[in-house]
Amino acid sequence: GAGVSQSPSNKVTEKGKDVELRCDPISGHTALYWYRQSLGQGLEFLIYFQGNSAPDKSGLPSDRFSAERTGGSVSTLTIQRTQQEDSAVYLCASSSSAGASTDTQYFGPGTRLTVL
Amino acid sequence: AQKVTQAQTEISVVEKEDVTLDCVYETRDTTYYLFWYKQPPSGELVFLIRRNSFDEQNEISGRYSWNFQKSTSSFNFTITASQVVDSAVYFCALIITGGGNKLTFGTGTQLKVEL
Numbered sequence: 645g646a647g648v649s650q651s652p653s654n655k656v657t658e659k660g661k662d663v664e665l666r667c668d669p670i671s672g673h674t675a676l677y678w679y680r681q682s683l684g685q686g687l688e689f690l691i692y693f694q695g696n697s698a699p700d701k702s703g704l705p706s707d708r709f710s711a712e713r714t715g716g717s718v719s720t721l722t723i724q725r726t727q728q729e730d731s732a733v734y735l736c737a738s739s740s741s742a743g744a745s746t747d748t749q750y751f752g753p754g755t756r757l758t759v760l
Numbered sequence: 761a762q763k764v765t766q767a768q769t770e771i772s773v774v775e776k777e778d779v780t781l782d783c784v785y786e787t788r789d790t791t792y793y794l795f796w797y798k799q800p801p802s803g804e805l806v807f808l809i810r811r812n813s814f815d816e817q818n819e820i821s822g823r824y825s826w827n828f829q830k831s832t833s834s835f836n837f838t839i840t841a842s843q844v845v846d847s848a849v850y851f852c853a854l855i856i857t858g859g860g861n862k863l864t865f866g867t868g869t870q871l872k873v874e875l
Contacts, residue, residue, distance in 0.1 A: 675861065687851065687865040694861070703862065733803065739861075748795070749863060751805035 646671065648752035650736050656758045657726055665721040665755045669738030676719050677739075677749055678711060682732035690734075693719060726759045733757070762787045764854050766866035773842050773873055781837045781869045783852030789813075792856045794828065794835045795863070800848040808850075811835065842873045 649668040657663050669676050678690040689703040693713045704710070708726075713719040723730055733756050737749040763786040773779045785794065796808040809819065811828050819826045823840045839846055852866045 677861065677863075679863075686867050687853075687863075689862040689864075692861045700861065735805065737805075748807055748810050750807060751797070753802070753804045756803075 648736055648738050648750055650734075650752040650755050652755060653753065654756045654758075656760065658760050659728060660725055662722065662724045663726055663757065665723075665734050665757070667719045667721070667736030667752060669717065669719070669736070670740075670750060673738035673740050673750075674716065675739045675747065675749075676713060677737040678719070678721050679735045679737065679751075680732045681735055681754070685732075687735075690721070723757075726757075728759045731757055731759045762789075762792075762854050762856060762864040764852050764864055764866035766850075766852055766869050768869045769867070770870040770872070773871070775844060775873055775875055776841050778838060778840050779842050779871065779873075781839075781850050781852075781871065783835045783837065783866060785833050785835065785852070785854050787854060787856055789856040789858075792854055795853040795855070796826070796835075796837050797851045797853065798848045799851065799868070805851070808837075839871075842871075844873050844875060847871060847873045 648670055651666045674695050676693045679687055680690055681687050691711045692700040708724045711721045733754040735751050735754045737751045739747040739749045765784045792813045794811045797805045798808055799805050809826055816828050825838045827836045849868045849870050851868045853863045855863050
């Protein structure tokens with residue numbers, strides 16, 4: 645079946661602009677995650693959605709970052725007033741969690757964000 | 761807090777050599793899961809294996825094998841008879857039950873397999 649898809653694959657923006665990154669999880673997966681991969685920080689957890697529960701936002705680096713998940717499927721990560729340090733690859737993952745916290749996470753190809 | 765250490769930043773081998781990628785983890789939890797992911801140049805993280813803390817049996821899948829030792833908190837990955845297509849960055853990761861579903865990743869090991 646289809647894997648996790650993300651769009652756009654690349655995004656170049658100017659400092660101060662807002663950006664939206666999209667993630668389509670594997671069909672039927674109830675859990676969705678966002679991670680960030682940057683040279684200086686490695687792979688970092690950002691946010692986690694599970695079904696209709698309140699998301700775990702503990703990894704979001706600042707209030708300029710937000711995410712939503714509509715209809716329990718597609719998710720959008722929004723970064724407001726982008727800064728150069730936001731430049732990174734943003735990875736989305738999903739898992740077929742029925743509540744287990746340790747189900748395998750399957751990753752999408754990522755969105756490479758460059759802030760000029 | 762959890763931590764995963766991959767001390768090898770980069771390894772270069774010649775095709776057909778065996779290579780072992782090291783992973784050492786730290787956690788106070790007794791129930792946890794360990795993972796290996798492969799990130800080829802295309803950038804997508806590809807799941808390779810998952811192992812829970814109660815199962816210390818080693819696993820072999822084709823040319824890949826994994827050695828899990830709780831006594832040394834290690835979960836090492838060996839590629840036998842390496843091939844150029846194995847060239848990638850390999851990440852070891854840890855997740856604990858009740859830990860908010862967050863994967864804690866190591867910094868990755870860049871493997872280069874040359875002809």
